[in-house]
Amino acid sequence: MKASQTVFEDGLCFVRWIDYSRLMVFLVILFFVLGSIFGSFLNVVVDRLIVGQSILGRSQCDYCRKVLSPWDLVPVLSFLILRGKCRYCRRKLSWQYPAVESLTGLLFAATFYLQVVGENIGLTTLAFLLVITCVMVIVSVVDFKYSLIPTTFVFGASLLALFYDFFTLPSGVFIDHVAAAFVAATFFGSIVVLTRGRGMGSGDIVLAFLIGMVLGFPKMVLSVFVAFVAGSVIAILLLIFGRKRFKQTIPFGPFLVFGFYIALYWYKPVVSWYVSLFR
Ligand SMILES: [Zn+2]
Structure with missing residues (x-):
């Protein structure tokens, strides 16, 4: 139609x-x-x-x-x-x-x-997603290279996403996106607290906040799930091939960004594939 x-x-x-x-x-x-x-x-x-x-x-x-x-x-x-x-x-x-x-x-x-x-x-959403893409690329490359997340960029992008959501989404969906941002941030915040900062850093909290703000529910949940699956697979492969020792950490930002794009691009096919596994 x-x-x-x-x-x-x-x-x-x-x-x-x-x-x-x-x-x-x-x-x-x-x-x-x-x-x-x-x-x-x-x-x-x-x-x-x-x-x-x-x-x-x-x-x-x-x-x-x-x-x-x-x-x-x-x-x-x-x-x-x-x-x-x-x-x-x-x-x-x-x-x-x-x-x-x-x-x-x-x-x-x-x-x-x-x-x-x-x-x-529309063109506004396309422009918004391309700006977000630039930030996501910067975040993953910096995290990959220096093991830190440039939070200034992530905060800026979150603010942009907040305004974008506020002006383009219906009230119910807007609240859903804000809630997804806070739930994602709280989830990563508790991981940081529970692991005392090993494994995840405060940068991952703000990145998760941004992803929740852009994707909303339920896509945010899929993106975090994919990030953990991808992160575990790569960590295991690195251990097997001896590139990393057990206590070394690998930056999680690139995996969050990977999960973000899987959820953004292929939410429906991934979820129906996953559901079909249990039929
Ligand atoms: Zn030269």
């Missing part, structure tokens, strides 16, 4: 002679490219803000400090063409750059395809 009311048919598809499915393929690729450009900026944010540098100023090679040309900074492609080495000093560049660029590209493309085409969300 709502399919004819998508943003495309209302807005972009006024050009009736364009093949709809080819337009979709083009837009998915466009969102990937857009995401990878944002991703290359997010790399700069991760590397400079965490150590307290300004995000302004030209990008340099980490080793030889040579100012990089625009040709060295094309997301993903430059890394592949230069075979992961600096053009000037031939030192190996971190795989963080192409990884974050392609991850952000994939998340932008998936958010566009699964949410706009699949769920008929």
Whole structure:
């Protein structure tokens, strides 16, 4: 019923002679490219803000400090063409750059395809989810790399989500999202208290709050569940392959973000699959 009311048919598809499915393929690729450009900026944010540098100023090679040309900074492609080495000093560049660029590209493309085409969300919601995606990428990369969660970004995003929910959702759903945020935060808060801060940190509490605020019930529950399952599987694999010892901790933020996207994109299929297991 709502399919004819998508943003495309209302807005972009006024050009009736364009093949709809080819337009979709083009837009998915466009969102990937857009995401990878944002991703290359997010790399700069991760590397400079965490150590307290300004995000302004030209990008340099980490080793030889040579100012990089625009040709060295094309997301993903430059890394592949230069075979992961600096053009000037031939030192190996971190795989963080192409990884974050392609991850952000994939998340932008998936958010566009699964949410706009699949769920008929409007442009405001799309813009909101892309901003949230940028924060989620920063949070997972920083937590993965430095084992800390940049709470300023998470608080900012939570505030944005609160306003977004308040202005776009019906009152009942808005209250449901706020409740999900507080329940998620309380749940992680009690884990932090019970484990005396080993395993989880206060950063995970605010990240869970953000996820609850964006997803609401019952998606928030699935995201936390998936995060724990994924975290346990990876922890066991790392123990088996001897990469970690038993008392070492692995950052939980990336798993929460992973659970967030599973619940955001595939809530219905995952839940019906899970229910079918017990029939
Ligand atoms: Zn260099």
